[in-house]
Amino acid sequence: MAENKKSSYISGKESRRITRFNRRVTKKLEKERADANKDPKLYTTAMKDPDNIVEFDNVCTYFFSDVGVVRAVDGVNFNVPKHSTVGIVGESGCGKSVTSLSLMQLLARPAGQTVGGEIRFNRGDGTAYNIVNTPNAIMEKIRGDQISMIFQEPMTALNPVFRIGEQINEVIELHNPGMSEADVKARTLEMLDMVGIANKEGVYSMYPHELSGGMRQRICIAIALACSPTLIIADEPTTALDVTIQAQILDLLQNLKDKLNSSIMLITHDLGVVAGMADYVVVMYAGRVVEKGTADEIFHHPCHPYTIGLMRSKPVVGQKVDELYNIPGSVPNPVAMPDYCYFRDRCEMHCDRCSGKYPAEVRLSDTHVVSCYRYYDEGEVLGQPKSVNVEDLL
Ligand SMILES: Nc1ncnc2c1ncn2[C@@H]1O[C@H](COP(=O)(O)OP(=O)(O)OP(=O)(O)O)[C@@H](O)[C@H]1O
Ligand code: SF4
Ligand SMILES: [Mg+2]
Numbered sequence: 001m002a003e004n005k006k007s008s009y010i011s012g013k014e015s016r017r018i019t020r021f022n023r024r025v026t027k028k029l030e031k032e033r034a035d036a037n038k039d040p041k042l043y044t045t046a047m048k049d050p051d052n053i054v055e056f057d058n059v060c061t062y063f064f065s066d067v068g069v070v071r072a073v074d075g076v077n078f079n080v081p082k083h084s085t086v087g088i089v090g091e092s093g094c095g096k097s098v099t100s101l102s103l104m105q106l107l108a109r110p111a112g113q114t115v116g117g118e119i120r121f122n123r124g125d126g127t128a129y130n131i132v133n134t135p136n137a138i139m140e141k142i143r144g145d146q147i148s149m150i151f152q153e154p155m156t157a158l159n160p161v162f163r164i165g166e167q168i169n170e171v172i173e174l175h176n177p178g179m180s181e182a183d184v185k186a187r188t189l190e191m192l193d194m195v196g197i198a199n200k201e202g203v204y205s206m207y208p209h210e211l212s213g214g215m216r217q218r219i220c221i222a223i224a225l226a227c228s229p230t231l232i233i234a235d236e237p238t239t240a241l242d243v244t245i246q247a248q249i250l251d252l253l254q255n256l257k258d259k260l261n262s263s264i265m266l267i268t269h270d271l272g273v274v275a276g277m278a279d280y281v282v283v284m285y286a287g288r289v290v291e292k293g294t295a296d297e298i299f300h301h302p303c304h305p306y307t308i309g310l311m312r313s314k315p316v317v318g319q320k321v322d323e324l325y326n327i328p329g330s331v332p333n334p335v336a337m338p339d340y341c342y343f344r345d346r347c348e349m350h351c352d353r354c355s356g357k358y359p360a361e362v363r364l365s366d367t368h369v370v371s372c373y374r375y376y377d378e379g380e381v382l383g384q385p386k387s388v389n390v391e392d393l394l
Contacts, residue, residue, distance in 0.1 A: 010067060022064040025393050026110040037135035045120055045130045053122050053231050053263045054080040054103065059132075060116035060388045061095075061102045068335040072098040074287040075117070075385025077361070080231065082122075085257065085264040087278030087295070089271060089310070093331060095287040096267045100233045103131055103265075104149060105139045116388040121147070124230075145175045148224040150253075152236035154216035158208040165204035168192070168223055175227045191222040194259075196252060214245035221252065228260045235267045250277055271314045275299055280367070283307050286331050286342040288385055293368035303370040305349045341373070349374060360384045 010018070036042040048055055061073040073095040080086045088096050101107050102114050103121075119131040121142070129138070143149075151157040159167060168188040173179065179187075185204075192200035195218040208216055217237065224232060234253060238246040254277055257264050266277060274281055274295070281298040283291040283306065291304040302308045312325035329346035332338060341347070344354050353373040361382040362375040369382070 015066065018066060018068055022066075022111070025390065026064055026113065028394060029113050029115065030110050033133065036133035043130050043133040043135070043138075045118065045128050046126070047120055047122050047128045049079065050122065050126070051082055052079040052120075053082050054265075055120040055128075056099070056103075056117070057120065058117035058386050059099070059102060059114060059119055060386075061098050061107065061112065061114045062388070062390065063108075063112045064390075065111060065335075069390050070334045071287050071337060071387065072112075072334065073102060074337075074387055076284070076287075076289050077385065078282045078289055078292050080263050080265055081280070082230075083257075083261055083263060084279040085254070085266055085277050086280045086282060087266045087268065087274035088282045088284060089269060089274055090284035091269060091331065093334070094284040096284060097235055099284075100149070100235055100265060100267060104143060104147060104233065105131060105134065105136070106143075115390070115393060116386065122230075141175075144171055144224075144229070145227045146229050147231045147233065148227070148229040149233040149235065150217075150220050150224045150237045152239050154213060154220045154240065155208065157220050158216060160208055163205050163207055164192075164211070164219055168219070168226055171223050171226045187226070188222075191226050192219075194225070194256065195219070195222045196248075197222075213241055214249065217241060217245075217249055218252070221249070221256070225256055225260065225262075229262055231263050231265065232257065233265045233267070236269070237266075238273065239268070239270070246273070253277075271310060283310070286337065287334065288342065288371070290343065290372070291368075291370045293365070297365065297368045301368075303364065303368070303375060304343075304372050305347045305374075306343050341371075358384055 056076050056078050059073055059076045063070040063072055076099060088099065090096055103119055107113070114132045120128040121131050122128050165188055168191055169184050172184050172187050189200050189204065192203060197203050197215065197218060203211065211219065237253065238249050241249060250273060253264065266274065268274060278295045281293065281295050282289055283298065283304065285306050291298065291307045298307060302311050309325065309327040313327060315324060327346055332342055332345070339357055341354050341359050344350050347354070351373065359371045359373050361369050361371050362379040363369050363382055364375060364379040
């Protein structure tokens with residue numbers, strides 16, 4: 001305890017230095033962003049593969065906090081192919097939500113900044129937006145219309161003082177300015193029907209507190225899907241719900257995705273949810289992707305020791321165990337990450353090589369990639385994720 005206190009202690013002088021540095025760097029980044037916003041060339045790019053809807057290419061999102069730089073997302077690479085579900089898993093604090101907030105440009109700025117990499121969003125006409133530099137005016141059109149988000153807690157996502165109908169109408173009106181009042185209402189009722197609300201006319205004029213948790217989450221889904229987005233981000237969409245409702249909501253999401261021809265980025269720490277829904281799985285650990293592949297590869301041939309640990313710590317129906325497996329240790333301090341593999345201090349399979357620099361990505365199949373020294377001889381060694389040196393930002 002005393003040791004912990006000592007290691008996290010920051011002197012007044014150091015604290016002032018951090019504050020000054022943060023102020024300078026965030027001011028400069030905000031100015032650069034404002035300049036990039038003026039020139040469409042700086043936010044227009046091309047997809048590497050036109051069959052993807054989103055490509056995260058070495059994305060680095062950092063928070064310039066009072067205790068130092070938190071590398072919440074540090075060199076993240078993965079794609080969301082069209083019409084597919086990509087599950088993002090990892091323990092609390094590994095950067096799942098920050099990855100999705102970076103894509104929506106909803107980071108708590110100026111402290112939170114995407115300082116490196118590209119997030120390419122397919123415009124469907126051969127070009128792509130680099131979301132990192134996309135101006136707010138364009139982001140406002142993209143959010144809700146082309147990318148929409150379903151949050152974990154349906155009660156806080158809905159406004160308690162407005163009726164359900166008004167809240168869905170608002171989204172439809174915002175993205176379809178020419179639509180008549182009657183058409184907006186008809187579309188809202190259609191959405192309520194689509195998400196399985198039986199008494200749609202009644203619910204239209206109710207307030208959120210008059211609905212159950214499951215119904216509220218259905219309303220959030222109706223709001224998110226009202227404009228038929230090409231990408232739905234669902235951040236822990238069922239964590240606040242009981243198990244039977246969870247299954248219904250997940251079924252509903254999957255059906256609506258197929259109906260609308262959308263893709264889903266499904267963020268969860270529940271492996272059961274991912275197993276049932278995802279086509280591809282991305283496993284994150286301490287701000288980095290440690291393994292990614294098809295659901296079959298990750299569930300049946302997990303390679304990274306962290307993924308193997310996650311699989312072992314999941315209860316299996318019909319299999320009796322005295323005690324569930326627990327990955328020993330905890331995640332390193334996000335302000336002072338080590339130079340070597342972030343998982344090494346918890347890894348039961350580490351070897352001499354693991355004390356070297358952070359392991360590169362190793363391609364094991366067209367879809368399966370793992371960051372671990374154990375596979376250097378088995379696959380094609382790609383590059384390491386690239387961090388940004390924050391001193392260079394000034
Ligand atoms: N506004 C912020 N300021 C400083 N640090 C932040 C901020 N938001 C997130 N972080 C840090 O970023 C890291 C990643 O957070 P994130 O919310 O993405 O985790 P998560 O994987 O979504 O976890 P959970 O499963 O608990 O939702 C954490 O270390 C967190 O402390
Ligand atoms: S690189 Fe080494 S320490 Fe890291 S996960 Fe692989 S085996 Fe474990
Ligand atoms: Mg989260």
